Amino acid sequence: MTDALNDDRKGWMSLLAKAPPARLAALMPDLPDHALLRAPEVGAVMVRGRTGATGAPFNLGEMTVTRCSVRLAEGAVGHAWVQGRDKAHALRAAVVDALMQTPESAGLHACVLAPLAAEAELARAVRAGKAAATKVDFFTMVRGEDA
Amino acid sequence: MYVAVKGGERAIDNAHAWLAEERRGDPSVPELSVAQIREQMALAVNRVMAEGSLYDPDLAALAIKQARGDLIEAVFLIRAYRTTLPRFAASSAVETAAMAVDRRISATFKDLPGGQVLGPTFDYTHRLLDFALLAEGLPAPAPGTPAKPQPVPHVTGFLNRDGLIEDAPHSEAVPPDLTREPMELPADRALRLQAITRGDEGFILSLAYSTQRGYGRTHAFVGELRIGQVAVEVDIPELGFAVEIGEVELTECETVNQFKGSRTEPPQFTRGYGLVFGQSERKAIAMSLVDRALRWKELGEDFTGAPAQDEEFVLMHADNIQATGFLEHIKLPHYVDFQAELELVRKLRAEALALQEAAE
Known part of the structure; x- marks a missing residue:
C-alpha cells in the first residue's frame, strides 16, 4: 500500500475509533457477512507523555482499548483499535475498515465517514468557541508613570 | 507459631449484604446511575482515573459508586481491574x-x-454555597464565540x-x-x-x-x-x-x-x-x-x-x-502476634515486680 493510501486509512481508522459508538451504530446498523480473525478483545495501552512536553518519554498511565480484526466474504481484511471497552464499536469499526478497501468505499465515505467527520468537527468547534469566550482581554486602566 | 482458624463466614456474608444496603441508602431517594456520576462528579472520576492509572471514565464512575464515594477505595478497585487487562502496546508520546x-x-x-x-474554572468564584443547586434544573448554555x-x-x-x-531535549528512550x-x-x-x-x-x-x-x-x-x-x-x-x-x-x-x-x-x-x-x-x-x-x-x-x-x-x-494496604492491614486479625506480645509483657512485668519486692 502506498503512503497516500496509508494516510487515508489512518484517517478513517482514527475517525471510526473516535466516533461515539451509538452514532456509528446508527449510521451503520447492518453489517455484511464477515469472519472474525480476532474477536473483539479488551486490553490496555500505556499512554506516554514527555518530560517538559518535548523531552524524554515517561509512562503516564494506561487507557482501556478494544481491538478486533475481520475478513469479508470477498477477502478484504479490516482492523480496529478503539478507545474504551465497547466490543460492538470495535467490530463495527473493523468491518467499515474492511469495506473501505472494496468498491463500496465511495458510498461508505458519503454515508458514514463524512457525517462522522462533520459532527466531530462541529463538536470541536463548539468547544473551542466556549474556550474562546473565556479568553481574557486585558486593558490598562492607569499606568504607574502617568499617575 | 501459625494457627489456622475458621469461622466468621456467616458474619462476613451478612456484613456484605448490609454494606450493599447502606450503599444504596434510603430507597425512597432515586438511585445514582454510573452515567450521572461520570457526567456530574467528573473531577472525582478524573482523580480516580489519575491515581488508578487507568483512563476509563465509565469504570472510574462505577468504582466510585461501588466504593460509596470513598475515592481511595475506588482507586483500589481500578488498580485491581487494570491488572486483569492484557497490555496491547504503548502509545507514541502524546503531543x-x-x-x-x-x-x-x-x-x-x-x-x-x-x-x-x-x-471552566472555580477560580474567581466566591466559594459561597450556591443554594440554587438545591433545585434541579439546567444552567443557561455557556456563551461561545466563533473560533477556529x-x-x-x-x-x-x-x-x-x-x-x-x-x-x-527530545529523546526516544524507552521509559521504565x-x-x-x-x-x-x-x-x-x-x-x-x-x-x-x-x-x-x-x-x-x-x-x-x-x-x-x-x-x-x-x-x-x-x-x-x-x-x-x-x-x-x-x-x-x-x-x-x-x-x-x-x-x-x-x-x-x-x-x-x-x-x-x-x-x-x-x-x-x-x-x-x-x-x-x-x-x-x-x-x-x-x-x-x-x-x-x-x-x-x-x-x-x-x-x-x-x-x-x-x-x-x-x-x-x-x-x-x-x-492504605499497609496501614489498614493492622486492623485484621493479629491474634497470635498479639498473644506473643502479651506473654512477653507479662513475663517482663513479673520479673520487674519480683525485683521491686526483693529490693523492699
Missing part, C-alpha cells in the same frame, strides 16, 4: 502542544500567543529561544515502567514522573506546599497550565503504521523556576513538569513542584534534608494503595 485547550493560563506572561483562556480550533504554542518554547530556560518492574532507587526522572502522576493527590499537594514554605524551596512560577483533549496514537503492529485510537483529557503544568546557577549549570530558569489524567489542576501544579524539588542532584544544588528532595521518602510513600 500536548497540539492539545485542544479548554483552559490555558500563564502566570509569567500576560500577553502571549493563544492568550489567557480561563476555561488551532494549536497553542508552549510558553517555555518562547523562553527557550533566548536560552533563558533549560532545554528539554513501575507497573512491570519493581521500582528501584535511585530512580530516573521518567520513573519519578510516573510514580508522582499516579501518586496520592493529598500527599503530592502537601509535599509541594512544603517546598513553598521553605523545605526545599524552588521559587516556582506557573509558566503555563493547560487542560484539554489530546489524541492518543498507537503503532498498529498488523498495519505497520500509527493510528489515533482515541482522545484523553489531560492537565499539564510547566513551572519556571528561579535558578542562580550552580557548580555545573549556568544561571538560567529551570523547569518542573506535571502531567495528569483528566482535569486535575491542583495535582498537576503540585506534581511539577515536587518534580523540580527532586531534581536537585542533576542541577548541582544542595540537599537540605527537605522531605520533597528525598527521592526515597517521596516515591516510597506517594502511592495511596500501598499506603
Whole structure:
C-alpha cells in the first residue's frame, strides 16, 4: 500500500475509533457477512507523555482499548483499535475498515465517514468557541508613570 | 507459631449484604446511575482515573459508586481491574502542544500567543454555597464565540529561544515502567514522573506546599497550565503504521523556576513538569513542584534534608494503595502476634515486680 493510501486509512481508522459508538451504530446498523480473525478483545495501552512536553518519554498511565480484526466474504481484511471497552464499536469499526478497501468505499465515505467527520468537527468547534469566550482581554486602566 | 482458624463466614456474608444496603441508602431517594456520576462528579472520576492509572471514565464512575464515594477505595478497585487487562502496546508520546485547550493560563506572561483562556474554572468564584443547586434544573448554555480550533504554542518554547530556560531535549528512550518492574532507587526522572502522576493527590499537594514554605524551596512560577483533549496514537503492529485510537483529557503544568546557577549549570530558569489524567489542576501544579524539588542532584544544588528532595521518602510513600494496604492491614486479625506480645509483657512485668519486692 502506498503512503497516500496509508494516510487515508489512518484517517478513517482514527475517525471510526473516535466516533461515539451509538452514532456509528446508527449510521451503520447492518453489517455484511464477515469472519472474525480476532474477536473483539479488551486490553490496555500505556499512554506516554514527555518530560517538559518535548523531552524524554515517561509512562503516564494506561487507557482501556478494544481491538478486533475481520475478513469479508470477498477477502478484504479490516482492523480496529478503539478507545474504551465497547466490543460492538470495535467490530463495527473493523468491518467499515474492511469495506473501505472494496468498491463500496465511495458510498461508505458519503454515508458514514463524512457525517462522522462533520459532527466531530462541529463538536470541536463548539468547544473551542466556549474556550474562546473565556479568553481574557486585558486593558490598562492607569499606568504607574502617568499617575 | 501459625494457627489456622475458621469461622466468621456467616458474619462476613451478612456484613456484605448490609454494606450493599447502606450503599444504596434510603430507597425512597432515586438511585445514582454510573452515567450521572461520570457526567456530574467528573473531577472525582478524573482523580480516580489519575491515581488508578487507568483512563476509563465509565469504570472510574462505577468504582466510585461501588466504593460509596470513598475515592481511595475506588482507586483500589481500578488498580485491581487494570491488572486483569492484557497490555496491547504503548502509545507514541502524546503531543500536548497540539492539545485542544479548554483552559490555558500563564502566570509569567500576560500577553502571549493563544492568550489567557480561563476555561471552566472555580477560580474567581466566591466559594459561597450556591443554594440554587438545591433545585434541579439546567444552567443557561455557556456563551461561545466563533473560533477556529488551532494549536497553542508552549510558553517555555518562547523562553527557550533566548536560552533563558533549560532545554528539554527530545529523546526516544524507552521509559521504565513501575507497573512491570519493581521500582528501584535511585530512580530516573521518567520513573519519578510516573510514580508522582499516579501518586496520592493529598500527599503530592502537601509535599509541594512544603517546598513553598521553605523545605526545599524552588521559587516556582506557573509558566503555563493547560487542560484539554489530546489524541492518543498507537503503532498498529498488523498495519505497520500509527493510528489515533482515541482522545484523553489531560492537565499539564510547566513551572519556571528561579535558578542562580550552580557548580555545573549556568544561571538560567529551570523547569518542573506535571502531567495528569483528566482535569486535575491542583495535582498537576503540585506534581511539577515536587518534580523540580527532586531534581536537585542533576542541577548541582544542595540537599537540605527537605522531605520533597528525598527521592526515597517521596516515591516510597506517594502511592495511596500501598499506603492504605499497609496501614489498614493492622486492623485484621493479629491474634497470635498479639498473644506473643502479651506473654512477653507479662513475663517482663513479673520479673520487674519480683525485683521491686526483693529490693523492699
